[in-house]
Amino acid sequence: MTTVAASGPGRLTQAARRARTRGALLEAAARGLSRDGYANLVLERVAREAGYTRGALYHLFANKEDLALAVVGWVEETWFAEVGHLLADDTDPVGALVALARGHAVYCRRDVARVMMNLAVEFSGQEHPVGRAVESVGRRIVADCTRLISAGRRSGAIPPGPRPRLLAAAFLGALDGLMIHLSGQTRFDVLLAERVVRGVLGLPP
Amino acid sequence: MTTVAASGPGRLTQAARRARTRGALLEAAARGLSRDGYANLVLERVAREAGYTRGALYHLFANKEDLALAVVGWVEETWFAEVGHLLADDTDPVGALVALARGHAVYCRRDVARVMMNLAVEFSGQEHPVGRAVESVGRRIVADCTRLISAGRRSGAIPPGPRPRLLAAAFLGALDGLMIHLSGQTRFDVLLAERVVRGVLGLPP
DNA sequence: CCTGTAACCTACACACATGTATGTATGTGA
DNA sequence: TCACATACATACATGTGTGTAGGTTACAGG
Numbered sequence: 001m002t003t004v005a006a007s008g009p010g011r012l013t014q015a016a017r018r019a020r021t022r023g024a025l026l027e028a029a030a031r032g033l034s035r036d037g038y039a040n041l042v043l044e045r046v047a048r049e050a051g052y053t054r055g056a057l058y059h060l061f062a063n064k065e066d067l068a069l070a071v072v073g074w075v076e077e078t079w080f081a082e083v084g085h086l087l088a089d090d091t092d093p094v095g096a097l098v099a100l101a102r103g104h105a106v107y108c109r110r111d112v113a114r115v116m117m118n119l120a121v122e123f124s125g126q127e128h129p130v131g132r133a134v135e136s137v138g139r140r141i142v143a144d145c146t147r148l149i150s151a152g153r154r155s156g157a158i159p160p161g162p163r164p165r166l167l168a169a170a171f172l173g174a175l176d177g178l179m180i181h182l183s184g185q186t187r188f189d190v191l192l193a194e195r196v197v198r199g200v201l202g203l204p205p
Numbered sequence: 206m207t208t209v210a211a212s213g214p215g216r217l218t219q220a221a222r223r224a225r226t227r228g229a230l231l232e233a234a235a236r237g238l239s240r241d242g243y244a245n246l247v248l249e250r251v252a253r254e255a256g257y258t259r260g261a262l263y264h265l266f267a268n269k270e271d272l273a274l275a276v277v278g279w280v281e282e283t284w285f286a287e288v289g290h291l292l293a294d295d296t297d298p299v300g301a302l303v304a305l306a307r308g309h310a311v312y313c314r315r316d317v318a319r320v321m322m323n324l325a326v327e328f329s330g331q332e333h334p335v336g337r338a339v340e341s342v343g344r345r346i347v348a349d350c351t352r353l354i355s356a357g358r359r360s361g362a363i364p365p366g367p368r369p370r371l372l373a374a375a376f377l378g379a380l381d382g383l384m385i386h387l388s389g390q391t392r393f394d395v396l397l398a399e400r401v402v403r404g405v406l407g408l409p410p
Numbered sequence: 411c412c413t414g415t416a417a418c419c420t421a422c423a424c425a426c427a428t429g430t431a432t433g434t435a436t437g438t439g440a
Numbered sequence: 441t442c443a444c445a446t447a448c449a450t451a452c453a454t455g456t457g458t459g460t461a462g463g464t465t466a467c468a469g470g
Contacts, residue, residue, distance in 0.1 A: 035330055039244035055449045123324045125240055162393040170397045177382015181374050187368040192375045198330050199404010260419045
C-alpha cells in the first residue's frame with residue numbers, strides 16, 4: 001500500500017491529481033476556444049473556470065500555444081473515436097460518407113465542436129503552429145474522404161464532376177458551415193447534413 | 206474658381222482628400238479583417254498598408270470598433286449591389302436562390318468576402334457591436350431567402366421538409382462554409398455552390 | 411498674403427495579457 | 441518522521457496595442 005498511498009475519500013495520488021487538473025483545464029480551454037477563439041482566449045478565465053489559477057495552468061502546459069495544441073489533439077482524438085472511424089469502411093463509399101455527415105452532425109451538438117472551425121478560420125493563411133495542427137487534422141479527414149469518393153466514382157455510385165480531392169474539401173466545408181449556423185438546432189441537423197452530402201456529390205435526394 | 210481650389214495635378218480639395226484617405230483605410234482594414242479577424246487586427250499595420258499612420262486613422266474613425274463597423278457597412282453595401290439584388294426576384298424562387306448561390310460564389314473570389322464570415326465566427330455568442338452588425342446583415346439575408354423558400358414551397362417547386370426559416374439558415378451556412386474551404390479555387394466554385402443549394406433544398410441535381 | 415481650419419504625424423500614458431520567479435502546502439519514499 | 445519532489449498560488453516583469461494630446465503641413469476664404 002505504499003504506492004496506492006492511503007486511498008481515502010479526498011486523498012488522491014499525484015498522478016491522479018495531475019490528470020484530473022489537466023482534464024479540467026483542457027475542458028475549460030476547449031469551451032473557451034469555442035466561444036472566444038485563440039486571440040481572445042484569456043488564460044486567467046480558463047483557469048478560473050476550471051477552478052484553478054494561471055499558476056496551475058503554467059505548471060501543466062508550457063504556454064498558451066501548447067494548451068491550444070493539446071486541445072486540438074484532444075478534439076481530434078474524440079472526433080475520430082466517435083465519427084472518424086466510419087471513414088474506414090471501404091465497402092460502401094456513399095453509405096460511409098452519408099454516415100459520416102450524420103455522425104458529424106450529432107458530434108457538433110456539443111459546443112466543443114466549434115473549436116476546430118473557429119481555429120481554422122482564425123489561422124487560415126497564417127503561419128502558426130496551432131493553425132498548422134488544425135490544418136493537419138483537416139487534411140487527414142479530406143484524404144480519407146477523397147479515397148471514399150474515388151472508390152464511389154469507380155463503382156459508378158457517384159456521378160462525374162470535380163475531382164475527388166476538391167469534392168471532399170467542398171463537402172467538408174459545406175458541412176462545417178452548416179453545423180456552425182445550425183448550432184443548438186438538433187431537430188433537423190442530421191437530415192440537413194445528409195442533404196448537403198448528397199447535393200455536393202451530385203446524388204439525387 | 207474659389208471653391209474648386211486650383212485643381213492642379215497634386216492639388217486636391219479637402220473633401221476629396223478626406224474621401225480618398227478614408228477609402229484607402231477602409232480597404233486596408235477590410236483586407237486586414239479578412240486575414241486576421243478583429244482581435245488580431247493591428248491598426249498600425251492597417252494604416253501603414255494604406256500609406257498613412259495611426260494618426261490619420263484616428264482622425265477619420267472614432268476607434269477600432271468604429272472602423273470595423275464602417276467596413277461591415279461597406280461590405281454589406283457592395284454585396285447587396287452585386288449579389289443581394291437577385292433576392293428581389295419573386296417570380297422564380299428556385300431560380301433566384303440558385304442565382305444567389307452562383308453570384309455569391311463569384312463574389313467570394315475576392316479576399317474581402319471573408320470579412321463577414323470571419324467576424325461572424327469570431328463574435329458568435331458574444332455581445333459586441335461589431336458582432337451585432339454582422340448578425341444583422343445575416344438576418345436580413347436569411348429573411349429574404351426565407352421568403353423565397355416559402356414561395357417555392359407554395360408553388361410546389363421546393364419539396365416539403367424543415368420550415369423555410371431553418372432551411373434558409375442552413376443553405377446560407379453551408380454556402381459560406383463551402384466558399385471558405387474553396388478559397389482560391391475558381392474552377393468549380395459556381396458549380397459546387399449550385400449543388401449545395403439544390404441539395405439543401407431537396408431538389409434533384 | 412494672411413488667418414483659421416482641417417488633414418495628418420509624433421510622442422506619450424494607460425490597460426491588459428502573457429510568461430516567469432518565488433513561495434507554500436501536500437503527497438511520496440526511505 | 442524526515443528529506444525531497446510535485447501541485448498549485450501569488451507577485452512581478454515585460455511586451456504590445458489602444459486611445460489621446462500636442463505639434464506640423466496643406467488647404468480655404470477674405
